[in-house]
Amino acid sequence: MDSSLRIRRRSLRSAKKSDDIDIALEEPGVYKKEKGPLSRKRGRPDSPESTSRKGGVVIPLRPALATVRGRRKPLEIHVAQVRLHASSVPDNITCREKEFANICTFIESKLIQRNGGCIYISGVPGTGKTATVYEVSQHLIKKSSKDRTLPHFKFIEVNGLKLTEPKEAYVSILKQLTGEKASASKAADSLVEYFNTTNKQRSPIVLLADELDMLCNKNQSVIYNLFEWTSRPKSKLIVVAISNTMDLPERVMSSRISSRLGFTRLTFYPYTFNDLQQIVTNRMVGLKVFEPDAVQLVARKVASVTGDVRRALDICRRATEIAEEEGKSLVGMMEVSSAIQELFSSPLIMAVKYSSFNQRFFLQALIAEFKSTEQEETTLKLTTSRMNSLLTSEGNEPLSYGEILSVATTLWSMRVILIETSGNHQQIYSKIRLNMSQEDVEFGLKNAVPLKY
């Protein structure tokens, strides 16, 4: 694949896109249809698997939508917000040209040879694994409609995280292949039959098995079967397996499975600072919303921590929202850095910062206790006595045990501290531990918001 050509094409298309956006905002349904069936799951729903996918702050998506519905021309900043959402489909995957070509050649040659095979793709969250595979499949579908030598194929997918149980994968695959509904064991039987019978008419199948590690059941029979079917002489099944763990085949899978999986591996490495900058700039083509320095800050910040593109987009989007609240039309360093603050700051530190008078003394007492004993665990009894001596030394009234207990339980319910009531001990002997590091507590106490009385 000629990458320079691809980039030129992309920039042309992206320039056009700003017109499309108007329609998209007015009738979201139409926009979705235009994206085609393949892109439907690109912006995946929240999954518990990684912080990446959670995004930072839950914010209603487009507050601007109301004004747009009012048939006014959308502001650039609103267009930018839509484009920065992870679910908006980029016209082309930026900075993954090599991986794209790699997967594409693999699937294409298997399709032409009309046999099966499997490829294993790994990489940490937000490195564009799934997006690239979708891109490849769309590219090949388009190509197969033009090119005679490339047969038509069916693209189906299973996502380990969307299944209640690994075995449900059979049900999902069967449904996508034939439309039949069956129980897991029935579906497994029909699939075995399906892939073992010779059917010249049947088109090849490309199966995307996302979050492969979630498809591992106890005896790993699901992934065994997936890979076993690819080696059936007439199955014409190509499995693209995706997971986060780089050495999953060696670490988790039994030898009979890794023997079947083979050596076709591809690793997606975290995006570098340059990549991230280019991705954001590409999405912003034709819009003047960000100062170049601001994008650079986001890219540097994210690249130094995870290299997760979803997070970079999240920060940018939040920054545009902050700018909008402040009535600015250009997002600068200030907005970006406060968005970073918001998304990166821990809620526990915030809890300490905004804690009450008694809670502060309690935490101080706790830290003093840890420091004097050089242990990371103490009892409620010891903390009580230390807290009261701290209070009296600063000229305050000492608190009763009950009051201190209520302070402790409040902190516990916020999970700032952990309380362990062991067995038949009385509550006063229960063990207390911090659920965050001492440094963070000290940092929070130092920067605490002044109390008003």
Place this chain on the structure above:
Amino acid sequence: MSSLRSRQSLKFESTQPRRSGRLKEERVLVEKNVIPLPEKSSQKKLDFPARKRRQASSVTHKSASPTKKDKNDTVLEKAKSAFHSSLPSHLMCRDEEIDHMQLFLHKHMESNSPGAMYVSGPPGTGKTATLMYLLDQIKDNGSDTIILNCMTLTTPQSIFNKIASELGLKKGSEKVIIEHITSSENMILLALDEIDQLDSRGQEILYKLFEWPSLPNSCLILIGIANSLDLTDRLLPRLKAHPHTTPDLLIFPPYTKDEIMLILEDRLSPETSSMIDSMALQFCARKVAAAHGDARKALDICRRAVELFESQMKSEESSEKNKVNISHVSLIIEEVYGGTVKRADVAGSIPLQQKLIACSLLLATRGKSSKDVPLGKLYSTYVKVCKKQELRFESQSEFVSLVNMLEAQSIVTIKRGKEVLLHKVSLHYEESELAHILKDQALLSAVLDKGF
């Protein structure tokens, strides 16, 4: 569900080269219950097609190196599909095993006597392929053949249902099956692949299956296939109580380097073999034989090497090399087995904060006997290191997810405990290796020098 039965038309026109370079002593045979190897002349009773011998295919057709690009492409496609690791049309270098299994089948089929056999061997040594090949030979002699892969079962118990439905019985209970196999006129051949999946409490199911052939009037021939060598000894010690229930053992040893070489060469036609340096095949065979002796892996490495060669051809039009050579093969092997040490050369480096965590872990374990550190302690080390280096540090929740990412990249391992902060983290690599992976000797030595 007759489709489960093997329907491959295994063509046997091509023949098997004589197994070479293998000594009889190498063969791991369990002494008990081994049928003496047949004389070559005693093979005529069953109508197995006579196997002609072919001299090991020689790679002498290298002179015609294709010049046109189109031609090159088709040859490469042919080479790639030649290395596809589906069931082969004919078997190489498994003469003894084939003879053994053939004799077993023949003995029991001819005399209508029941029997059991356990076939074991590491993955990719041709167990299933051998069985499929032999079953294809005897499919017309009036016996019922059932082939099941136990991996497709949802529970071990459902094996009885499966067998019953394959036999065409209405009810799937064990009793009905026993009735059938003790009253049937035809011999029933039951082949169970990956039989160790039937592992259940007390090994009830496996015991029942292996006892079926010894029932009075039974006409069942059972063949079980699995990877572990000692499944019958380890899981089924009670079978030894009755000499007639003890299954025959057949062990498939891993392929040796010469055998892999023969297999690889056999797959290539004169045309395609001109594309591949025989040294490259030799290297691949040696590597695989040293590690697993897995034919699937050998084939896959060669296929990948051809792919790599193809992509290199595409990128550099004026490529001097016109053959797949050793460097391609070694690159593919390195990619998988080189692990992280190798990947550092290929890819960009990991993010700074993750590097810092890895360095802190090295610092925290340095000079200590235990190589793992609780997550909470690692965090405070990391914070101190960051402060010393005058770098920003991340909050604790962020830190935990970063450590998880390091685990995904197989740089550290996490032993999970009750509380998150008590998870034990340990580093996969030594100091020098780590410096290589991080590609940042400066940072590492700065962290180690300044301490915390």
